[in-house]
């Protein structure tokens with residue numbers, strides 16, 4: 001076992017580490033099928049050897065060529081570190097600035113096998129959300145971070161560390177771009193080739209930006225989604241005895257089981273990959289598991305009847321589950337499901353994100369490697385079958401929603417019946433959770449704010465939970481708008497109970513939804529607690545990119561932008577740049593994330609609160625921009641809640657002046673001017 005000091009000493013070349021190949025007993029990413037031409041294969045191999053001196057090329061070339069042939073990508077398995085990968089406490093990393101050590105803490109968390117979906121392929125979540133493209137990049141980055149001073153910035157090109165460049169104390173320590181491809185070449189086919197050649201990378205949202213916090217990252221949002229779906233569709237506050245059926249127990253989707261438990265309903269979650277199912281069960285995120293549909297339906301009926309809270313993982317394909325629920329209905333007249341969704345990795349349906357029902361998991365992986373075209377056909381057929389079953393049940397009273405994984409978009413592309421007449425091109429027969437269920441949260445400035453205690457001490461996390469609850473309560477006591485008060489109340493309840501639900505997987509992290517004022521108050525209070533020693537080490541603040549200003553995604557975060565700009569991405573790009581010069585410790589801008597490559601641009605940040613006055617100043621300035629940017633854009637697009645929110649923020653901050661839109665009050669004026677009488 002090597003030490004963190006060795007891990008930060010640069011690529012181990014002399015001697016080369018033993019080539020152990022892929023480890024058994026660890027889940028591995030499906031084989032990629034980039035379809036490289038002979039010249040592209042040559043380039044891919046040549047590019048991978050760039051990280052090594054020529055004396056090693058003969059030995060490594062054959063090995064890397066084999067990886068390319070066997071797995072469709074050069075991961076450089078030989079260089080998988082032997083040290084246990086996890087978020088070690090900040091003081092254990094060799095460094096010249098604590099900010100760099102905090103970033104190492106976050107990177108190590110993203111690659112922790114308890115956290116990461118395919119740790120040896122450097123995939124944190126979402127099937128293909130890479131932290132780096134290969135292990136050489138990891139070693140180089142750790143070394144750069146250990147050596148960097150506060151007068152340098154590390155530049156990351158899609159996993160590749162271009163190097164340390166002179167900058168200044170106030171600049172970000174790391175600037176990351178992932179998947180920035182000339183727009184006309186940002187297709188899935190091109191992506192597979194570019195990734196295999198090692199020149200671009202899909203970083204999802206928080207994988208390639210080093211701020212993933214395990215499935216807790218969305219458990220809070222998922223709880224609210226299930227509760228709000230119950231309120232909105234079933235008219236119920238209490239979900240006892242109500243059944244929620246969905247799929248996916250992966251990186252993010254694993255949150256669904258815990259959410260069903262916290263929301264007090266019966267959650268049935270299908271998962272084809274046994275390793276993913278067992279992992280969530282072992283982590284206590286899933287109460288029971290079964291691989292029998294009979295058993296699954298029997299437990300569902302029992303829990304529904306007795307109104308017992310249950311999260312049950314069905315090991316099998318979700319299409320089989322939906323079709324069985326249809327047969328149960330046809331045979332008995334019992335509609336056994338009230339709420340439904342899907343969280344397979346449909347943003348990446350043809351490379352292992354969605355498994356077709358016609359084959360077992362193993363057979364599907366073989367077909368994916370041997371005949372990707374056939375695999376694609378089966379996926380599309382399977383999506384059509386899934387939608388047909390959902391349609392049948394929804395006609396009987398099931399409420400189904402899209403969970404931001406491009407399920408409806410891909411189902412439509414497959415030819416499934418998901419279209420709806422008379423709606424805009426970003427809408428379908430079933431609603432998207434963002435605007436229909438979560439409501440106008442982004443326009444009010446609310447979004448998933450998170451923090452990580454780099455001491456790694458659970459006691460520090462408890463202290464921050466108390467700080468956050470008390471800061472939100474103070475804000476309410478000072479008086480807030482009615483629309484905002486409900487959000488605050490829900491989040492105070494959440495944070496008060498969070499510690500009890502055993503949500504931590506990996507680093508000592510917490511998430512809640514807050515608006516600008518809440519985020520700033522919490523950050524400032526945490527920083528002061530670092531300063532006065534109530535917290536043992538710096539705290540990193542960050543957020544999901546799935547936020548007010550972080551993401552331009554016409555089928556999800558910005559699906560309620562109605563001025564024609566839903567397909568524009570100025571907001572996310574401005575956000576990344578604006579965060580960078582307002583004090584972020586690192587910033588990231590990504591193509592893809594959530595709904596997939598080419599479908600979205602998103603960005604995020606990390607900011608280290610080290611207890612200094614300067615950190616407080618940075619947090620105030622950066623968080624203000626990080627929320628107000630998106631609220632202002634949403635206001636300009638015509639959103640009334642956003643208009644009200646930004647107007648209030650301007651009253652509180654004389655430095656903020658936003659261009660406000662005038663509404664056209666008389667529709668007739670438009671019609672007349674255009675000759676549409």
Ligand SMILES: NC(=O)c1ccc[n+]([C@@H]2O[C@H](COP(=O)([O-])OP(=O)(O)OC[C@H]3O[C@@H](n4cnc5c(N)ncnc54)[C@H](O)[C@@H]3O)[C@@H](O)[C@H]2O)c1
Pocket residue numbers: 117125126127128218221247248249250251252253254270271272273276316317318319343344345346347348353354355356357403404405406546593594595596
């Ligand atoms: N709603 C949100 O806020 C949100 C947040 C993050 C990610 N997402 C999106 O949700 C999706 C899932 O994310 P993730 O991180 O959990 O991905 P993941 O790849 O880790 O998990 C998806 C799981 O679905 C399983 N699966 C695939 N096809 C299946 C099938 N037919 N039947 C049963 N199981 C099947 C896979 O084995 C996998 O374990 C992604 O598209 C992601 O972009 C949504």
